[in-house]
Amino acid sequence: MPAEPALQEYLITREPYYASQHNEIELFEAAYRNAIPVLLKGPTGCGKTRFIEHLAWRLARPLVTVACHDDLTSSDLVGRYLLVGGETRWVDGPLTRAVRGGGICYLDEIVEARKDTTVVIHPLADDRRALPIEKTGEHLRAPPEFCLAISYNPGYQSVLKDLKPSTRQRFVAIEFNYPNAQLETKIIVQESGLAAATAEKLVKYAAMTRNLKGNGLQEGASTRLLVHAAKLMAIGIPPRAACRGAIAETLTDDPEMRMAINQLSAALF
Numbered sequence: 296m297p298a299e300p301a302l303q304e305y306l307i308t309r310e311p312y313y314a315s316q317h318n319e320i321e322l323f324e325a326a327y328r329n330a331i332p333v334l335l336k337g338p339t340g341c342g343k344t345r346f347i348e349h350l351a352w353r354l355a356r357p358l359v360t361v362a363c364h365d366d367l368t369s370s371d372l373v374g375r376y377l378l379v380g381g382e383t384r385w386v387d388g389p390l391t392r393a394v395r396g397g398g399i400c401y402l403d404e405i406v407e408a409r410k411d412t413t414v415v416i417h418p419l420a421d422d423r424r425a426l427p428i429e430k431t432g433e434h435l436r437a438p439p440e441f442c443l444a445i446s447y448n449p450g451y452q453s454v455l456k457d458l459k460p461s462t463r464q465r466f467v468a469i470e471f472n473y474p475n476a477q478l479e480t481k482i483i484v485q486e487s488g489l490a491a492a493t494a495e496k497l498v499k500y501a502a503m504t505r506n507l508k509g510n511g512l513q514e515g516a517s518t519r520l521l522v523h524a525a526k527l528m529a530i531g532i533p534p535r536a537a538c539r540g541a542i543a544e545t546l547t548d549d550p551e552m553r554m555a556i557n558q559l560s561a562a563l564f
Contacts, residue, residue: 302398306357306358309352311348319346319471320350322469323346323350323469327442330424332442332466333444334444335445336449336468337472338448338450339448339450339519340520341471343446356398357397359390359400360389360401361401361403362404363404365407365409367407367409367412368409369411371412372415372416373387373391373415374386374391385430385431390416394438397437398442402416404447405458406447416445419437419441420466424437473517474518476498479518483498483522486522487526487528489528493528496534497524497525499563501521504546504556504559507556511549511551520545520546521542527540534560534564535557538557542556542560543560
């Protein structure tokens, strides 16, 4: 089914680069063919968003992304009545637009949203495949092309910010982690144009910072941050300065921890 005109702007027309780590592409496509929603879980900056962009391109479906946050309401997802041109009109929210147009709705960092908001996805995430719109009385059926995908970072799990079993057991889960050293080097080279030998040093540097997780850092350097540093280096920024600005200063505000992270880069560059 072609995308609805309202969703044409959400079509990804150029292939986003994605390097597969395991069988995540095959698993997602199998879930999609069986109308099963998908949960992506893994640390910040490990490729979850790039993965969903790549799959939207492969499946030729519009991708509607919602960055979840504490103030996200069900109306923000489903829609609301607004005053338009002097009259009150119903305006679909991103979730409703994706359902109507047979797109992929990606709720990024779902645990950041309030629990009373996330329950709105329950009828869409089981055999009903439906979105009740209480304010209009509409009971919207999702077409076969529609897909619901959500993501979260288990590293930030807490009692207050975790997925309820009634939510997570509706999904096929795909776990992501940082790529192995060889693949991560390849990704950095592809994304930045940096020389492979320098990219290898960046990957070693990242491994050192990741070993500090739980010892002063919430998380080590992500693949995303390595790409940022590599792009700076590729246009002439000295490696230590690039690592300081793109990685050390981003990871922590603690002066002693920043000093330790900068010393790690100094040992390699």
